[in-house]
Amino acid sequence: MRKICFYDTKPYDKIYFDLYKEKYGFEIDYFEPKLNSDTAVMAKGYEAVVAFVNDTIDAKTIDILYNNGIGMIAMRCAGYNNIDFKAAFDKIHVVRVPAYSPYAVAEHAIALLLTLNRKIHRAYNRTREHNFSLNGLMGFDLHGKTMGVVGTGKIGRIFVGICKGFGLNVIAYDPYPAGNSDIRYVSFLELCKESDIISLHCPLSKETHHLINQDNLEVMKKGVILINTSRGALIDSEALLNAIKEEKVGGAGLDVYEEETEFFYEDKSYSIIQDDILSGLISMPNVIVTSHQAFLTKEALNNIAEITLQNLTDYFDDKFLENEICYQCIKFNSCDRNERKRCF
Numbered sequence: 476m477r478k479i480c481f482y483d484t485k486p487y488d489k490i491y492f493d494l495y496k497e498k499y500g501f502e503i504d505y506f507e508p509k510l511n512s513d514t515a516v517m518a519k520g521y522e523a524v525v526a527f528v529n530d531t532i533d534a535k536t537i538d539i540l541y542n543n544g545i546g547m548i549a550m551r552c553a554g555y556n557n558i559d560f561k562a563a564f565d566k567i568h569v570v571r572v573p574a575y576s577p578y579a580v581a582e583h584a585i586a587l588l589l590t591l592n593r594k595i596h597r598a599y600n601r602t603r604e605h606n607f608s609l610n611g612l613m614g615f616d617l618h619g620k621t622m623g624v625v626g627t628g629k630i631g632r633i634f635v636g637i638c639k640g641f642g643l644n645v646i647a648y649d650p651y652p653a654g655n656s657d658i659r660y661v662s663f664l665e666l667c668k669e670s671d672i673i674s675l676h677c678p679l680s681k682e683t684h685h686l687i688n689q690d691n692l693e694v695m696k697k698g699v700i701l702i703n704t705s706r707g708a709l710i711d712s713e714a715l716l717n718a719i720k721e722e723k724v725g726g727a728g729l730d731v732y733e734e735e736t737e738f739f740y741e742d743k744s745y746s747i748i749q750d751d752i753l754s755g756l757i758s759m760p761n762v763i764v765t766s767h768q769a770f771l772t773k774e775a776l777n778n779i780a781e782i783t784l785q786n787l788t789d790y791f792d793d794k795f796l797e798n799e800i801c802y803q804c805i806k807f808n809s810c811d812r813n814e815r816k817r818c819f
């Protein structure tokens with residue numbers, strides 16, 4: 476059996492990895508801490524590590540893993556903005572799970588929108604207190620409103636389909652528009668100006684960092700609703716908080732937050748949150764924050780476990796690494812993995 480270790484473990488992760496580990500021939504030790512330069516040494520004696528979205532996989536972490544014999548980082552997620560790929564190149568292979576359930580994330584984005592618009596979060600609390608008043612709970616019909624979708628990849632396209640079912644007029648922005656689709660693409664500026672609701676489904680990169688900022692918040696419609704299930708730093712959170720205070724933004728459904736690493740996935744209910752922007756956002760009646768949970772469905776967790784263990788098996792069996800990623804694949808599309816079976 477090959478020995479691998481698993482960082483940032485939560486009970487729901489273990490259920491599905493334990494289900495498949497024998498089938499794939501792995502012995503897994505589960506660690507609670509996140510992977511970073513302080514915890515990387517715990518990987519000594521293992522052949523590969525399994526990591527997640529809020530691990531800090533910088534050059535220092537990579538060097539420690541490499542010097543302790545790790546040849547592979549298997550990300551059990553789609554996003555990879557937390558990895559220093561240049562530092563990893565020629566040292567440690569990185570694989571990911573590019574798609575496990577786009578439905579899970581798209582449906583969560585819709586859940587945030589419906590909850591916010593129809594004030595379900597407030598109604599739920601009221602009726603538990605036997606307060607049956609409707610004052611302040613008015614929403615609007617989604618039918619006929621304009622939904623702006625930023626990023627029409629796997630999740631974005633599922634999301635577009637659901638929106639059309641509600642009778643929303645969908646417009647989209649993506650620098651690489653989907654071929655053979657009936658999606659109406661517009662410029663990002665046009666999307667900001669025309670949309671009643673904007674939902675983000677693009678990756679975080681240098682280009683998309685603070686894609687939503689003070690300048691483009693200003694051109695948006697008064698009362699616009701923003702939904703972010705992608706990555707926190709797509710939005711300048713301080714600018715968003717100000718726009719909510721000024722009543723420019725009518726609501727925000729946030730499954731991600733730019734400084735989430737310290738808080739999300741942990742029980743902080745006994746702590747004083749030392750982040751005034753996060754506290755400010757959470758205190759707003761028209762903001763819903765969920766803790767990066769859009770992926771959390773049975774189907775997604777099952778697929779994540781199977782694909783991650785298959786990625787690891789392919790690596791150890793010297794097979795083509797279909798889900799490997801390196802800085803050349805991302806930046807230049809010039810990786811010759813097809814010839815070598817792997818990125819280096």
Ligand code: NAI
Nearest residue numbers: 554626627628629630631649651676677678704705769770
């Ligand atoms: P994908 O790679 O299939 O699609 C991303 C799309 O964004 C592509 O069409 C790409 O052309 C587009 N894009 C790239 N740069 C852009 C820009 N500057 N402006 C607009 N669009 C741009 O990715 P997928 O699977 O649809 O996932 C989207 C994002 O969702 C991921 O990057 C990840 O950050 C996030 N995600 C969040 C989860 C959660 O639990 N909250 C779970 C899984 C993914």
